[in-house]
Amino acid sequence: MSDQAQSTTMTPPAPSDFDGRRAFGRAARIRTPRTSHAVWSPPADRADPVSLLEEQATSRVPDLVPVRHGRMMVSPFTFYRGAALLMAADLATTPNSGLTVQLCGDAHLSNFGLFGSAERHLVFDINDFDETHPGPFEWDVKRLVASFEIAGRHRGFDDKDRRAIILAAGRAYRERMLAAAESTVLDAWYDHLDVDTMQAWLHDERQAERAAKRQVKTFDAVVAKALTKDSMQAFAKLVTTDGGQMRIIGDPPLIVPVEDLLDDTDIDDPEKAAREILASYRNTLFASARHPLSEYTYVHMARKVVGVGSVGTRAWIVLMRGRDELDPLFLQAKEAQASVLERFLEPCEYDNQGERVVRGQRLMQASSDIFLGWQRVRGEGRIERDFYVRQLHDWKGSLDAEKAVPRGTLLYAWICGETLARAHGRSGDRVEIAAYLGKSDAFEESIAAFAEAYADQNEADYQAFTAAVADGRLRAVHGL
Template sequence: MNPQPLPSPTDFSARAEYGREARRRTPRSSHAGWTPPADRFDPVALLEEQATTRVPELVPIRHARMLVSPFTFYRGAALLMAADLASTPVSGITTQICGDAHLSNFGVFGTPERRLVFDINDFDETLPGPWEWDVKRLAASFEVASRNFGASRGDRRAVNLAVVRGYREIMLTAAGSNVLDAWYDRIEAERFMASVEAERKAKRIERRQLKSTTAVIEKARTRDSMRAVAKLVEVVDGEMRIAADPPLIVPLDDLHPAGRTREDDVAQMKQLLRSYQSTLRLPRHPMEEFEYVHMARKVVGVGSVGTRAWIVLLRGRDDGDPLLLQAKQAEASVLERFLPASEFDNHGERVVNGQRLMQAASDIFLGWQRVTGFDGLERDFYLRQLHDWKGAADVDNFDVTGARFYAELCGGVLARAHARAGDRVAIAAYLGRSDRFDTAIAEFASDYADQNERDYAAFADAVASGRLEAASTV
């Protein structure tokens, strides 16, 4: 990392010089391209190693989801890319990073003030580290996705450049802004839609993309606990229960050892929820007015499949006042093999603190807990609302103009997160106003998508040969 002493936060000139010195030491052009080392790891072996800490019967579902396409494989291959990024040049300027900044980990959600914002929404791998790693993973994700919908090489390059241009321009703006303006800056739905409308009027995107984006926003506003309850909960003998849909949703009653009663579950959950409340930010919290009803294990995502994830059904005033929380297992970040370990003993706390630092606004139910499982092993979890006005772009139906607009938007959002969590002045000084860093990362993204395709082919061969098991359903 950077051998120079860190400048004082109040010395803005020294912070800028710190970034320029980093540029002299690690030129922006040094980030270009990707060539795998001769002794590069076996990608299948790393995935096999990851599976050893996961629920065995769910691992084949993870493999099935990763097998769908090179893009879904990329989503589940954060560990592989972290291992590769560890050998790439870095400026030595660190910030809190997402650790898995691919394009599907961005979306809209509701703030505590009931505003709809667009931001990063997944922090399972968050850790302090090189800001370049997030930029490279994000740019490469757009290259992989653009190949998925058949974009030409020239169009893919334009999309990749848009990612980094969006990042660089917003970082430069943040570096030159008043302190609080940089901290408060965020993209609310109205601002997001105004940008889309401006792109349409300039004929840089089509009308159908404006309609699609409007639909995502409108749908997000309906995605709350009431809608989730209508989909996931049934009434059994007059009591609300999460409906079984094995193997994707399995109620707790069907998982615990023989001899354990529902009364045991209720008593343990009440204790755990009381302990979880101590990690919430508000001294007086609405959580106090909810009681435990039921819970079930639920398969989520792609890379996360096999880690333990639960949905917890709570009741407020009555059955017409439900709340669904998600409790998701937090293991050590995939970055911790290559960076200093987290300062937090509890990985749920690591995720929550990283999210609170990087997001413009976070869920008021965001907290953490350590739980002893039926097997006697302790595991860390973080909790949040299952649905809180959440929405995401339909990446499977992108075209070039939509992808380019979305790429620039995601790059800017990532820059805002890094600007809050690290030294925006130093990073901006390193980037500069030319497109040298942009072109270097665009080249890296193209080369790394080639690597992803090679790894995907090796993965598919491992499934075909029986080395890895993939479920027949995802």
């Protein structure tokens, strides 16, 4: 752990000592003033960003690393999405509040969205936990707010609009945390944001000046589209019948059926391994004795390229059959490597990185996928890889950052800020954090200043990255 990432702390009070928890949070302001979070200045010994990306690529599928680089080259915003390691290294050099939560670890605006809860309601929450790890709460806030500044620059928003947006994200976080600190224990724990609440809020006359008709219609369209994204929609898009057998359609290099990867999987018998993995993974699910998974049988699987930052890690889609061909289930098994945060914070408490992801997600989300679990796979040469498993499609929906407009982004920033506060309030001490944040705007002003400075850093890193591609140091494949 770096010297900057450590902080001098008192012994935390007992959870039942609410006055002591408030005092502990206020005392953290003395150790780490809220205004200290405004500063970003790269240290003289800052790691070369291109070297960090090269280092990260060594554990990934070599043929897919150029695809990752190609996606990161699209804009400074897509670069930022793939640069979680770079920012983690930078955050480790900044002031530390000493108030620990379960961090998302990659809380940029594209990692929030809609999905179906276990109770079959459409909810809004964080939806990516590959980098989750315990750490200072402000690391997630800084990454989230900086993502809005970078996206706003990419979309050509003017200075005034961008400033309003990033202040809204920080203020929403603070105000939701203050409300959670004053709530009853169970109200704070169960607090969540469902689509019905969001739609009512957007349609409310009181919000008419903030939510134009265009934004209301756009959100309604996102909801309608999300409700179509389920296993049947994925089945229609991804599956064909060959000789009476269901098979996933190949689209290399983005989707490659397992039989076309036999020389590139480091697993002796992928289909046998898949069945064994599914049987064992079931033990990590809630209510594993009578889980719906037991009624499905394995059919086929393929490697699938996903996201931006995740490209190159091993990700599989697994086709399962229930009662018949009209009862399919798609699972995604995604490789879980060590969090980019771990080298700068405390070691991971779990032996399996997939378990780290699942435990972190269950802690931060109000409701998690009932198919969420983990497993370790041993291939040729006794290489062990950790995976977490979830549904591939389950009413997924999200903001299209490429089509964002200032007013809609302002609303989205507020929603994301509140959502992050809910997650931190469940995994950390909401009373201590609220006392640290206080009732003034000092915190969000400081985070906004950081976001503006860090957006400049991101642009400089993006230029170094594109130059490394241009001179042949890195390879990039575009358009995939």
